[in-house]
Amino acid sequence: MDDRISDTPPFDTVLVANRGEIARRVIRTLRRLGIRSVAVYSDADADAPHVREADAAYRIGPAAASASYLDIDAVIEAARRSGAQAVHPGYGFLSENVAFARACGAAGIVFIGPGERALEVMGDKIRSKAHVQEHGVPTVPGFSAAGMTDAEIERAAAAAGYPLLIKPSAGGGGKGMQVVRSATDLPDALITARRIAAASFGDDTLLLERLIERPRHIEVQVLADARGTVIHLGERECTLQRRHQKVIEEAPSPVVDAGTRARLGEAACAAAASVDYRGAGTVEFLVAGDRPEDFFFIEMNTRLQVEHPVTELVTGIDLVEEQVRIAAGQPLGLTQNDVRLDGHAIEARVYAESPARGFLPAAGPVRLWRAADAVRTDAAVETGSVVSADYDPMIAKVIAHGADRHEALARLDSALGDTVVLGVDTNLGFLRTLLADPAVQAGELDTGLIDRLPAYTDPPPGEAALNAAAALRPESPGRAHASALWRAASGWRASLPAPDTLVAVLIEDGEIRTVTPAPSDAAAVLDDEGWAWVHADGSTHRLRALGRREAMEHRLRGRDGEASATAPELRAPMPGAVVAVHQADGAHVRAGERVLTIEAMKMEHPVLAPHDGILSLAIGVGDQVRRDQIIAHVSAEPGRETS
Template sequence: MSDQTLFDTVLVANRGEIARRVIRTLRRLGIRSIAVYSDADVNAPHVHEADEAVHIGGSAASASYLNIPAVLDAARQTGADAIHPGYGFLSENAAFGAACAEAGIVFIGPDARALEVMGDKIRARDHVSGYGVPIVPGFSAAGMTDAEIGERAEETGYPLLIKPSAGGGGKGMEVVRSAAELPGALATARRVARASFGDDTLLLERLIERPRHIEVQVLGDGRGGAVHLGERECTLQRRHQKVIEESPSPVVDAQTRERLGAAACAAAASVDYRGAGTVEFIVATARPDEFFFIEMNTRLQVEHPVTEAVTGVDLVEQQLRIAAGLGADVPPGPVQLRGHAVEARVYAEDPARGFLPATGRVLQWDEAAGARTDSAVEHGSVITADYDPMVAKVIAHAEDRAGALAALDAALAETVLLGVDTNIAFLRELLAQPDVQAGTMDTGLIDRMPPFATPEPGEESLRRAAQVVALTARRWGSHETAGVWQSLPGWRSAAPAATTPVFLQDAGGHIHSVAAEGLQEPSEPAAEAEEAEYAWFAMPPDGVWMEMDDDTGTIWIHAEGLTSSFRVLTRRRAGELRRASLAKDAAASDPDLPAPMPGAVVAVHVTDGQAVAAGDRILSIEAMKMEHPITAPHEGTVRLHVSVGDQVQRDQVVAVVSISDPSSAPEGA
């Protein structure tokens, strides 16, 4: 049967890299694609890559990508006969699946029963246990008081893992190691569950120490039949969010693969699963042949490209075929895995600031050659706090695991994103960990790593940053909009040379003094166009990228596989900062508590004027679907500057903790 019998028009009810990835397959199959977009995404790449795009609401997900009537209206307006939900948003929403069916539009995913059963962790766990799928000891807290939960927790045994029943992606998960920790953890988990999923029902399970996270890709025909396409190792996680994934797992042998696959297919068949889904298992590090069901994700996974790489199967195409009633088109017999694939998730975040999400405009974006990159951004894209901070996935494939890891590291070194902080340097540090290289990791590996420190820039980056300063000072001279450049001593319009060095402060706070000698004169004759004068800036050597953010004055350089950012300082300011650094008492702590990023205050844990101890939670800020607690740096009295519901900006002081005993304050404080 030809590809044209699939669908004529498919609406992609999502955004970012997954929307672009689905559109890519639709285009290959000759199917008309419809994109939807919010106010924040009016200029997003997926909007102009689709055959048609429809605006569906405001920037908040609740007003757009989660707005079922708006999505269905867009489908009706454009004549879409099917909707692909991607992942996240409405992809596992049973009400949305039912609404599609009522509107006569095909939902490219499972039916309502599968969504309802597998969309609730408690129901899913109880359901699959009746089909021979092993489960972790635990219990549902639905309808229970905290006292009753405490009693059952004692019976089950600590440590425990609290999980929102309706959730996913690690949101709201809390580890509890004693009865004393239980009340606070329950309150936090419920609050995050309500905010993220609209349901604060919780599931408590025995915590498997030093676990590995293994998942199996399945395709179900909707009539009780299912096949699997091997497993993915998703053990490298931070805050229960996957960071690096690979296929196959380095600890799963052929026999265990078949057992895992059989259990995954049994779980899928138990609900007559239709389409592509993933069954997730937890595996004890000491016993890789022993596994327990965690949940089933009734959608495409973020990490699906590694399965595509080792099987040669386009999973989006299979979703379309199954939804159209054509059935999956995969090779018969046991799955054959070719080589090894590894994927890294690139986030807009600052690992040196506790992995806080970052926002801003993408000044430069360049993908690595020789690797697959599924990206959400392009030149000029604006990354806001409205959505998940993942901006791209980089996938490498090689004959063996060592080759795939090396290829991924090389691809990350070539990936250029200037203008916004990313986790690329951290990803490369993670790949280099001995346990990662040996394949002996567990889900706590990242937590055990030393705090990430922003790498210091190399000589090439510093030299190029000085070039940017020299050029900018030459071009602006005394122009009134030059901003910081006016204050640079020794620079004047068309000056033949710099009389002072350039002072640069990198993202790690280090101050560098760099000479810009020999860089003040462009190589082309002065009579040529101004653009030609600065051709060396527009076309730097291979592997070097340079940009300046005109709004902030920040200089961004990518050289030698590392991205660095710099602030330009005057000589006086550089001296002040150096003296302050030398004078700083290592034991001192700042009483001002700044917001780590833009967001909303979702909880205040103390009252104004309350005495607090070091480490006590003061308040929590929610941003990019994550909750960030702000804690007291020392013992003292807290003064609150914000309340629940307030919107705050990055570095805004939200509270002050005055030192309780003045005699204990550092001298001069």
């Protein structure tokens, strides 16, 4: 099938201009091809796994992405110093940045990606939509807001008809998208979309499109070489999304038949050929939920996608290898007739976030990491890694393959239950709940399915988890020890109860359970605050063993819980940066009003007033805040009580 028989590597040295799991994944293929790999890193990533796994590594700046991974001059200088002949951009960061591709060319370095024309045309949602329309590719009705005043946008929106979806023209990944169901919602949505677009992409131009209710999100993987050959590798179903971010992806789609697959592939190849595409790319479509044969072009991603592993598992094709070979000028080693889909593959994205707390981003040290066996796991972390609030919250991808969709789903669920991440909250439990949903099992999907699910709650810990936590009761503060043996996690000692004594275990939601300590094979570690992180029975829990006095004090404090709900302090629900303050210092605010917005890991989270009162701000726009840091006070007005 592949007529590229030379054993000579396409390049001697390739720099990977990215971080995390995608950098590690690219490095694996480079090593297999006999190519020397070069990593780059920010100060936050100095000890990251991708840095150690590369053959060489270069610092490119401080933690902020804008001053490191997005610094074109710093990346080019690292490539020059390392002797790299080519740069693989991964995804995100500079992967679709035409200025970066141009800078690579000026430095005599090969950019492993498409040419400048493809980046320019497909990097702009407005331009790309108009362009593919001219080549017979169906598109969603809508209009560009470029150069329009808000009043003109309002008139055009009314003519187009609600509901509408506002999208930043220059970006992807769902950032900045706003759903507008009526004219009254439009002004605020425009402000939010522009702010996020400007911050994320440096361009606040907007595109407004008709919102297709209950759509499916289907994308097609394409490969194209410099000789004009374009093929597709089938489709991926990426419909399960939250906040326009993909959560579960699979290949092939459960609703696409052979005929529709051929039509989707033909449209995707036409879109790629229209810009003389070169390399691996993805053409994304919206598919009507009740008519899967009807599809509309959304955009083309001119890079590798996060979900590319599901295509690799069903086709047996290494997409990174194809990218590297195409960039080196080699022809595709296969034709469209050579592409076969074998079985079914499903990928789940593991995020550092707290689903039970409204999916707030999480950060901190990973005290224990263990990947599941018998599936593919592409991970950004390992034991000892630190999840930073500076970057995207995705820390791993778990990908399962089966003979059919039912088998792939079962294998993925089992693998998620066996994946251990202790020290940082993750969405592993939520992913398993999502996979078990009857609609997901049946393949009856739409992009709003996750939003309609009941609020997620963590499962209660079982006996194995409670026993593990009881065995890891922390030492009393300030207590010194003559030997490290006193800090052992098992065995009786004077500072702990005897093995047959009941131990009170505090669950994070405030409930106290009692357990008689017994042996447990659960994975468990203590954090610096004395909480035990435990993985048992396929779930993760954060628990704390209490002494008798601690348990009594906690129960007494619980009696005053209702009163504490009206405490004047307003605390940061997550670590991040304050990007907007919506109320003036000293203003009277009502319960539920937005006070400020915190951004972390590419997500914005509004902080609301807990009750009526007078606002006293403790922070300003641009400030970095810690989780639970006091950011404001909402005090009762004189003569009035908060409620």
